[in-house]
Amino acid sequence: MEASYTIVIVEDHILLSQAIASLVNSFKDFNVLYTCKNGKELLTKLKTPKNIPDIILMDVNMPILNGIEATEIVKKEYPTIKVIALSVEENDITIIKMLKAGAKGYLLKDVEKDVLELALIETIKNGYYHTKDVSNILINSLNSDNTDEIQLKAREIEFIKHTCSEMTYRQIAEKMFLSPKTIDGYRDNLFQKLHVKNRIGLVLYAIKNGIYKI
Amino acid sequence: MEASYTIVIVEDHILLSQAIASLVNSFKDFNVLYTCKNGKELLTKLKTPKNIPDIILMDVNMPILNGIEATEIVKKEYPTIKVIALSVEENDITIIKMLKAGAKGYLLKDVEKDVLELALIETIKNGYYHTKDVSNILINSLNSDNTDEIQLKAREIEFIKHTCSEMTYRQIAEKMFLSPKTIDGYRDNLFQKLHVKNRIGLVLYAIKNGIYKI
DNA sequence: TGAAAAAAGGGGAAAAACACCCTTATATAA
DNA sequence: TTATATAAGGGTGTTTTTCCCCTTTTTTCA
Structure with missing residues (x-):
């Protein structure tokens, strides 16, 4: 039988992208349709109907359009495509996002x-797949209500970057055309x-949350 | 003819390691002997003569024993093995190291x-291979004498971490049983x-150079 | 072994950071 | 339409940081 499922890989490091493609192609029943360097490239590709895969393997940290934003758009516009996140990030908040x-x-x-x-197999069959670690994180996050997102304003992010x-x-x-006193306010806030x-805490936060890249 | 060269992959992310292995195995004339999670595991493996490869593909950022230290040891103990670094790090100093x-x-x-x-082919044939980018970095580093390693003392590293x-x-x-004035000296220095x-510059430096992990 | 370098400690002052508490518009939602 | 939240701006005072200068002690090495 010809029951082969199509995969798309979205990953900014080309070599890794191609390496993962090679691996996926070695799996029975799965083959890679194409690879993309970032979310933007993916969205362009998906506009052509024959480029719609069964599953997208999505890196989380990417330039231009990151995995989280890209996934949101994909789920809205192409709800039948299943997205599996692939990341080095063990950070609870990132996973939940x-x-x-x-x-x-x-x-x-x-x-x-x-x-x-x-x-890949489970996602095709049951619609989802979670490892034990990720399941635990999910359960913990439901218990503790740390889901309340800290929402930063554009101006605050600018301040942090500086x-x-x-x-x-x-x-x-x-630089921001504000009085030093206003800046004091931003900081205190x-x-x-x-x-x-x-x-220093600010800098650490910025780096952790991708606001400032080293 | 049976002219197949053996490759070992050292990379802490197993999936990537196996993905790269899959890719390398797809190349004509190359096949992967085994993969390792870090430098320490590699050194243990190399003790068995049949585990000596032609080329090691070495990740740079790894826990336990990183790529730079591992390469130094490998070159000393097994000078015939060729090491190719594989990294996301575009940092001049890392490359030069x-x-x-x-x-x-x-x-x-x-x-x-x-x-x-x-x-891989060129390294077998000529003993080395450099992309244009890396060559440029090398040339620049020879011109500017930024090769002088910044050597930090244990006490200074402790200070930076705090x-x-x-x-x-x-x-x-x-915490360090020193007078605040001495700490002033450390800082100014x-x-x-x-x-x-x-x-903030100190913090950034620490994170960049792995002194402080987020 | 004696000079030079590095480590440790310090004084004093200016600048910056930090804390707390305030006003005034301006949305925005009940 | 009146509360309520939020953005922008500010006052005052304390603490911390930063900078530039210095001395003493300990290492290092020629």
Whole structure:
């Protein structure tokens, strides 16, 4: 029988993308339709009906259009496509965000290839696949109500970015056309909001959450 | 003819490791002997003579024993094995460190698979392979004498780590059983040494160089 | 072994960061 | 339409950081 399912890989590192493609192609019943470098490229591709796959293997950290945003759009526009997240990120919040966005599974990049194959099979069969680790994270996140997203405003993000660039608050004030006193307000506000003690806490938060890239 | 060359892959993310293995096995004339999760595992494996490969594809950022240290040891103990670095790291210093350690090539993880194959072929044939980008970095590094390694002392690293944990200098002084004034000296010294403007620069440096892990 | 370099400690002052608390528009939702 | 939230701006005072200068002690090495 010709029961082969089509996979699309979205991953910004081409070599890894092609390597994973090679692996997936070695699985019985699965073959890779094409690969993409980021979410934007994927959305362009999907506009052609013959480019609609059964499953998308989606990296989370990508430039231009990241995995979370891309998944949201894909689920809205092509609800039949199943998305499996593939990431090095073990961060609870990222995982939850990705699942909220509509991913049917979340695989860490240090699983065995058999797990990947199983995830593909199960997702076709049952519509989803979760490893034990991810299930645990999900359960924990339901218990503790840490789901309340800290929502940062564009202006606050701008401020944080400048802080990360070793600028003094006075310099930031000039750059943002605000008085140093207003900048003081931004800072005080963020310290409280993000539960940090000082500028360094801000920088750490920014790096953790992808606001500032090293 | 039976002219097949053996490859070992050292990479901490198992799925990627196996994916790259699948890719390399698809190349004519190359096949993967085995894969390792880190440098330590590699060194254990290499003790058995039949586990000596022609080429090692070595990730740079790994836990336990990283690519740079592992390469140094491999080159010393098994000088005939050729090491090719495989990394997402585009950082000049990392690349130079890796090449100094004895790597015969440095590939970024966003090259095409053909480049990987070419690198393997060329390394067998000529003993080395460099992409244009890496060659440029090498040339630049020879011109500018930024080769002078910044050598941090254990005590300085301790200080930086504390700084990264949102501690004030007074708190650090207590923790390190030093007077706040001595801590001042550490800081001033490091600012100069690492060419940074303030604490934030220190934190950024620490994260970039793996001194402080987020 | 004696000079040089590095580590440890410090004084004083200016600048910046931090904390707390306030006003005034301006939306925005009940 | 009146509460309520939110964005922008600010005052005052304390603490911490930063900078530039210095001395003493300990290592290092020529």
